[in-house]
Amino acid sequence: MKPIYTPKGKAGEYGDLAVNIYTGCPHRCFYCFAPGVLRKEREQFHTCVEPRPGIVDAVKRQLDQEGITGKLIHLCFTCDPYPEGCDSTATREIIKAIKDAGNHVQILTKGSGRRDFDLLDSGDWYGVTISCWDGNALWDEPWASLPSDRCRDVAYARDAGIKTWVSFEPVLDADLVLRTLMGSGILFDRVKIGKLNYHPSNIDWAEFGRNAEAICQARGLDYYIKDDLRKEMEEHDENA
Ligand code: SF4
Numbered sequence: 001m002k003p004i005y006t007p008k009g010k011a012g013e014y015g016d017l018a019v020n021i022y023t024g025c026p027h028r029c030f031y032c033f034a035p036g037v038l039r040k041e042r043e044q045f046h047t048c049v050e051p052r053p054g055i056v057d058a059v060k061r062q063l064d065q066e067g068i069t070g071k072l073i074h075l076c077f078t079c080d081p082y083p084e085g086c087d088s089t090a091t092r093e094i095i096k097a098i099k100d101a102g103n104h105v106q107i108l109t110k111g112s113g114r115r116d117f118d119l120l121d122s123g124d125w126y127g128v129t130i131s132c133w134d135g136n137a138l139w140d141e142p143w144a145s146l147p148s149d150r151c152r153d154v155a156y157a158r159d160a161g162i163k164t165w166v167s168f169e170p171v172l173d174a175d176l177v178l179r180t181l182m183g184s185g186i187l188f189d190r191v192k193i194g195k196l197n198y199h200p201s202n203i204d205w206a207e208f209g210r211n212a213e214a215i216c217q218a219r220g221l222d223y224y225i226k227d228d229l230r231k232e233m234e235e236h237d238e239n240a
Pocket of ligand 1: 027028080
């Protein structure tokens with residue numbers, strides 16, 4: 001098993017290298033794409049959550065054999081590195097191995113990685129997904145941590161000198177994202193924004209994207225608009 005890989009397609013917009021640590025994810029986000037990618041039954045994906053067999057040793061071996069160093073490695077795409085209610089010791093072991101080999105990590109979670117902040121430094125990124133706020137999250141991401149708790153962790157990460165980022169993907173509440181962007185200069189070093197795919201939405205993506213970009217530019221934020229959303233904005237411009 002070579003668990004460190006180069007993500008392709010939409011995932012490729014998030015990082016050069018990545019590792020997926022767990023077999024599933026208990027958070028049950030309604031928009032979760034991972035069971036489809038992994039060709040797993042949705043119920044099985046959300047209930048059978050454990051470290052992939054031999055994952056820690058396989059990561060250590062690959063780092064050593066391929067001399068992977070000086071890279072930024074994303075955790076995780078097809079699972080969450082901090083699955084709520086599950087033992088995430090494997091995540092800590094993998095962060096240690098990645099950093100011992102001279103790399104940095106880019107974490108993205110809807111759980112809490114605060115336990116591992118002692119391993120991270122100013123070359124690492126701690127990020128959270130914010131798609132909606134607490135009330136709606138109880139329906140849309142029922143077993144993830146509350147978005148307000150995720151933001152609290154980000155504030156702790158910032159205080160600890162770790163770089164912070166937010167993934168507004170998929171956007172479920174356009175007003176929330178625009179409001180958060182207005183105030184996000186103090187919390188996030190980098191912002192990524194992406195639309196909801198494969199599910200119905202009444203958001204006008206072109207208008208939302210333009211407004212989001214205008215706020216990012218006015219506030220001098222380090223931002224990235226994902227290709228799908230950028231395409232909606234460009235198609236609208238062409239048709240105007
Ligand atoms: S946190 Fe990510 S992997 Fe887990 S259920 Fe939600 S979308 Fe899927």
